[in-house]
Amino acid sequence: MKADVLIVGGGIMGCATALELARKGKSVIIFEKDTPGRHASGNNSGGVRCQGRDIREIAIAVEARKMWGLHEKTILSDCGFFVSPRLRLAENDKELQVLVKRQEKLNAMGYDHEVVVDLAEVRRLSPHVADHVVGGLVCYSDGLANPMLTSKAYAAAAEREGVTILKGTRVIEASTTSSGFKVRTSRDKFYEGEMLVNCTGAWAGRFSAMLGDPLPVFSAAPTMMVTGRMPGMMNGTSLGLTGRLLGLMAAQNGTIVVGGGYRSPHDLEKEKIWVDPMQMAKAAKIMVEIMPGLKKAQMMRCWTAFEGCIKDKVPIVGQSIKVPGLFHVCGFSAHGFQLAPMMGRVMSQIMLGQKPELPLDDFRVDRFEDQKTAK
Amino acid sequence: MKTKYDAIVIGAGPAGLACSAELANRGLDVAVLDEQASPGGQIYRNITQATPRQHAILGSDYTDGLEVIKAFKEADVDYLPLSRVWQAEETGDVYFSREGASHQLKADYLVLCTGAMERPVPFPGWTLPGVMTCGGMSNLYKDSSLVPTEPVVLAGSGPLLWVVAEHLFALNAPIVAILDTTPLMQVLPAMKHMPRALKRIGFMLKGVKLIADVHLTALKRKVPIRRNVKNLRAEGNDQVEWVKATCGKKEIAYAATTLLVNEGIVPNTSLLRQVGCEHTWDPIQRFWFPKVGLDGRTNLPSVFVAGDGNFVHGAKSAEYKGKLTALTIANEMRRISDAEFEEQAQPVRDMLELDISPRPFIDKMYAPRPDLFGIPDNTTVCRCEGITAGQIRDMIEAGYTDHNEIKAIIRCGMGPCQGRMCGPAVFELIAEGSNLEPQKIRQHRLRPPIKPVSLQELANAKVGETDES
Ligand SMILES: Cc1cc2nc3c(=O)[nH]c(=O)nc-3n(C[C@H](O)[C@H](O)[C@H](O)COP(=O)(O)OP(=O)(O)OC[C@H]3O[C@@H](n4cnc5c(N)ncnc54)[C@H](O)[C@@H]3O)c2cc1C
Ligand SMILES: Cc1cc2nc3c(=O)[nH]c(=O)nc-3n(C[C@H](O)[C@H](O)[C@H](O)COP(=O)(O)OP(=O)(O)OC[C@H]3O[C@@H](n4cnc5c(N)ncnc54)[C@H](O)[C@@H]3O)c2cc1C
Numbered sequence: 001m002k003a004d005v006l007i008v009g010g011g012i013m014g015c016a017t018a019l020e021l022a023r024k025g026k027s028v029i030i031f032e033k034d035t036p037g038r039h040a041s042g043n044n045s046g047g048v049r050c051q052g053r054d055i056r057e058i059a060i061a062v063e064a065r066k067m068w069g070l071h072e073k074t075i076l077s078d079c080g081f082f083v084s085p086r087l088r089l090a091e092n093d094k095e096l097q098v099l100v101k102r103q104e105k106l107n108a109m110g111y112d113h114e115v116v117v118d119l120a121e122v123r124r125l126s127p128h129v130a131d132h133v134v135g136g137l138v139c140y141s142d143g144l145a146n147p148m149l150t151s152k153a154y155a156a157a158a159e160r161e162g163v164t165i166l167k168g169t170r171v172i173e174a175s176t177t178s179s180g181f182k183v184r185t186s187r188d189k190f191y192e193g194e195m196l197v198n199c200t201g202a203w204a205g206r207f208s209a210m211l212g213d214p215l216p217v218f219s220a221a222p223t224m225m226v227t228g229r230m231p232g233m234m235n236g237t238s239l240g241l242t243g244r245l246l247g248l249m250a251a252q253n254g255t256i257v258v259g260g261g262y263r264s265p266h267d268l269e270k271e272k273i274w275v276d277p278m279q280m281a282k283a284a285k286i287m288v289e290i291m292p293g294l295k296k297a298q299m300m301r302c303w304t305a306f307e308g309c310i311k312d313k314v315p316i317v318g319q320s321i322k323v324p325g326l327f328h329v330c331g332f333s334a335h336g337f338q339l340a341p342m343m344g345r346v347m348s349q350i351m352l353g354q355k356p357e358l359p360l361d362d363f364r365v366d367r368f369e370d371q372k373t374a375k
Numbered sequence: 376m377k378t379k380y381d382a383i384v385i386g387a388g389p390a391g392l393a394c395s396a397e398l399a400n401r402g403l404d405v406a407v408l409d410e411q412a413s414p415g416g417q418i419y420r421n422i423t424q425a426t427p428r429q430h431a432i433l434g435s436d437y438t439d440g441l442e443v444i445k446a447f448k449e450a451d452v453d454y455l456p457l458s459r460v461w462q463a464e465e466t467g468d469v470y471f472s473r474e475g476a477s478h479q480l481k482a483d484y485l486v487l488c489t490g491a492m493e494r495p496v497p498f499p500g501w502t503l504p505g506v507m508t509c510g511g512m513s514n515l516y517k518d519s520s521l522v523p524t525e526p527v528v529l530a531g532s533g534p535l536l537w538v539v540a541e542h543l544f545a546l547n548a549p550i551v552a553i554l555d556t557t558p559l560m561q562v563l564p565a566m567k568h569m570p571r572a573l574k575r576i577g578f579m580l581k582g583v584k585l586i587a588d589v590h591l592t593a594l595k596r597k598v599p600i601r602r603n604v605k606n607l608r609a610e611g612n613d614q615v616e617w618v619k620a621t622c623g624k625k626e627i628a629y630a631a632t633t634l635l636v637n638e639g640i641v642p643n644t645s646l647l648r649q650v651g652c653e654h655t656w657d658p659i660q661r662f663w664f665p666k667v668g669l670d671g672r673t674n675l676p677s678v679f680v681a682g683d684g685n686f687v688h689g690a691k692s693a694e695y696k697g698k699l700t701a702l703t704i705a706n707e708m709r710r711i712s713d714a715e716f717e718e719q720a721q722p723v724r725d726m727l728e729l730d731i732s733p734r735p736f737i738d739k740m741y742a743p744r745p746d747l748f749g750i751p752d753n754t755t756v757c758r759c760e761g762i763t764a765g766q767i768r769d770m771i772e773a774g775y776t777d778h779n780e781i782k783a784i785i786r787c788g789m790g791p792c793q794g795r796m797c798g799p800a801v802f803e804l805i806a807e808g809s810n811l812e813p814q815k816i817r818q819h820r821l822r823p824p825i826k827p828v829s830l831q832e833l834a835n836a837k838v839g840e841t842d843e844s
Binding site (some may be wrong): 013033042043064070146147148151152227228253272274276277278280281284285287288294295297298300301302303 | 430459462464465466470477479568651777780783784786789790791793822824825827828831832833836
């Protein structure tokens with residue numbers, strides 16, 4: 001079988017890219033070894049957040065946020081999205097200075113979505129934070145969505161546009177041909193395409209290595225937990241910290257989704273993660289300090305999923321240097337969910353040979369080599 | 376408390392008690408963790424504190440447990456009661472809550488003896504206060520001599536129904552009706568297992584006598600026993616007021632404030648699945664059970680399973696399986712030679728085989744009836760999140776056949792019980808709506824903690840430094 005574009009990985013990146021390409025007239029086949037949403041895309045914490053993002057991602061994140069508000073029209077599902085302002089707390093004056101500097105920097109770049117707020121506004125947004133908090137930085141338009149619903153909605157939208165999604169189909173071999181690429185699947189079938197897209201998430205390094213293009217993407221298992229219902233505790237505001245690892249997301253039913261950089265040991269080959277509850281014990285210690293009322297909360301469930309990470313924590317987006325026609329969209333380092341709608345758009349632009357509507361230079365695959373030569 | 380053991384046994388029912396005593400007697404360092412306050416598990420619950428009257432009512436099936444308790448107490452085992460295990464790993468790590476803090480222990484071998492649970496079956500009104508399980512009632516009596524004093528109806532199918540009916544009659548509880556939901560003709564296919572069952576004719580006769588005695592008492596006290604009952608439901612405003620059902624073509628209704636149900640017993644596989652044991656589907660009893668040999672070995676080299684958690688075989692078998700597992704581990708640790716192992720294991724295997732012989736008959740006789748999960752659309756299935764059968768059927772109709780995806784989208788099974796109560800029902804609804812072979816349907820995943828842990832308890836844990844990445 002043949003298509004213009006072969007996409008490996010049916011997570012949200014693969015499906016969003018396929019959707020945009022199909023809308024621009026390309027024929028697309030997606031290979032997904034499990035089902036769309038089985039991995040990071042369907043099991044993340046659903047944070048649709050601009051606040052606190054690496055400066056290099058801001059332009060894309062701000063544009064992506066607009067797309068989150070339009071999903072009902074664009075992919076026929078609201079994706080369970082709702083607004084929950086994200087408030088990053090400063091626990092002392094030094095931290096507050098960090099937040100002030102961030103706002104200044106963003107303002108200078110022309111963005112005003114994150115604003116420093118005083119204690120009164122912090123308390124209005126989040127009445128139960130501890131007394132030692134001195135201020136914060138808030139993004140009023142941040143929100144949360146349902147990751148499984150979103151992943152399925154993107155997959156369904158892509159299928160409606162004529163994209164073929166081969167579920168339970170793993171790409172086990174990939175090679176270049178005179179006219180593009182050829183892949184072999186676990187069902188022992190061959191497919192050919194002019195372009196090939198690597199959307200394999202945690203497996204991105206492995207997959208790319210098949211084509212002789214090693215990537216600095218490593219796998220990790222971000223670990224989260226959810227509490228029992230604590231009605232009124234979060235007041236609809238999600239929280240982050242400036243100096244410590246913690247993210248608290250205020251789900252609509254009163255439960256709190258807790259994360260912020262905790263990891264568990266894992267084995268990517270066997271697809272096994274050993275949830276390390278002592279990581280959550282660390283989060284719990286901070287939680288009860290930040291919000292003493294949470295002492296009474298219960299840890300209901302921990303979960304993790306595989307994610308592809310890069311040491312500087314921003315993704316690789318663009319064409320391979322070594323293998324022309326091969327494109328990478330990977331290494332989202334545990335915050336790609338919010339960016340996905342926009343990733344589909346810019347990917348389709350560069351794959352059609354157009355100039356992307358936003359520059360992607362910061363996400364170049366060879367940025368680390370650049371650094372080496374610069375030094 | 377040590378932090379490292381040769382073996383940690385989870386569960387102090389007959390399986391865990393027999394296993395840990397045997398391991399300790401072979402010189403292994405053993406700890407037993409159990410969430411109850413005293414040893415005994417489900418069947419011998421509270422046996423060490425029970426009064427003579429409780430012993431008299433519960434009879435020899437209960438009192439017999441004193442023997443295994445005695446052997447356990449004589450063995451050199453670190454027994455940690457009131458310990459709720461909420462996570463175990465194949466690395467031998469065990470995490471649990473005790474006295475307001477979370478703890479971690481490690482062992483070379485884990486033996487999971489977490490027993491069985493009553494099959495949770497949603498039906499209209501099952502979430503009303505006043506509806507409980509037969510086993511739950513039995514626990515209340517064993518723990519604190521509680522007996523219903525207001526009108527009570529018993530309903531369901533299986534041995535536990537008759538055991539509890541007998542106890543409640545002996546306690547003069549005001550039973551208003553017993554509703555047997557076993558289909559009338561089910562005994563016929565079961566008959567082919569009768570010859571094997573008759574190897575333990577004494578046991579079979581005891582069962583027959585139990586049911587006959589209950590019928591006799593019921594007759595004397597004018598308590599109706601209805602057979603072939605269907606469409607069971609509980610009705611009432613804030614509490615059960617009516618128990619209704621159909622019996623043949625007739626509608627029946629009883630005024631009662633308590634409804635006790637039991638639709639059989641299934642392995643309690645929460646911890647087993649969380650740790651990563653592989654499971655198999657039993658098409659007769661329609662439950663998942665771990666892939667475990669009678670020697671307790673699982674797919675994970677460090678994890679063993681014994682007792683009813685491996686397959687529901689009853690208390691005596693649980694004890695034998697516990698013993699066999701202990702011998703297997705002792706042999707693997709070279710505390711007994713292969714020859715010694717064979718010599719000591721064989722008689723236990725023989726007893727186990729004999730004890731199990733009536734099981735195929737009982738399993739077939741009390742197989743879940745075909746319409747057991749014909750749950751009306753407006754009935755709540757996931758009580759934690761308030762999700763109805765209709766909402767689940769809508770998802771299945773939309774093409775979802777994986778409970779994990781259904782859970783992630785409509786939250787069914789996402790609450791505190793993590794699908795312990797709705798899991799079997801959602802599974803049956805998927806089987807019914809998708810035409811998939813049950814073994815091909817993905818079970819919902821169990822994430823730690825398998826039981827909720829308070830953040831304060833968690834925060835009180837001793838932990839190392841964060842390695843941020
Ligand atoms: C626990 C957790 C919490 C997170 N929280 C947030 C958050 O709050 N906000 C946010 O913005 N981001 C968050 N993220 C990050 C976000 O989920 C990811 O960045 C994003 O989902 C990545 O999408 P993806 O499509 O690249 O990856 P995936 O969804 O992992 O998709 C990759 C797919 O490729 C398939 N695949 C791999 N190899 C092959 C092969 N050889 N053949 C066929 N198929 C293959 C896999 O099966 C998989 O389905 C979180 C991530 C995790 C793990
Ligand atoms: C409610 C109920 C009542 C029953 N009553 C009878 C009866 O009256 N007569 C009869 O013949 N059979 C009865 N049975 C069947 C009976 O359970 C078994 O045949 C027998 O008790 C099985 O023994 P076991 O050692 O395998 O498990 P159990 O006796 O069930 O022992 C398991 C033990 O593990 C503990 N446990 C489980 N999970 C955890 C955890 N995560 N952390 C810490 N501890 C844990 C439990 O508290 C329990 O003490 C009953 C079953 C149930 C579910």
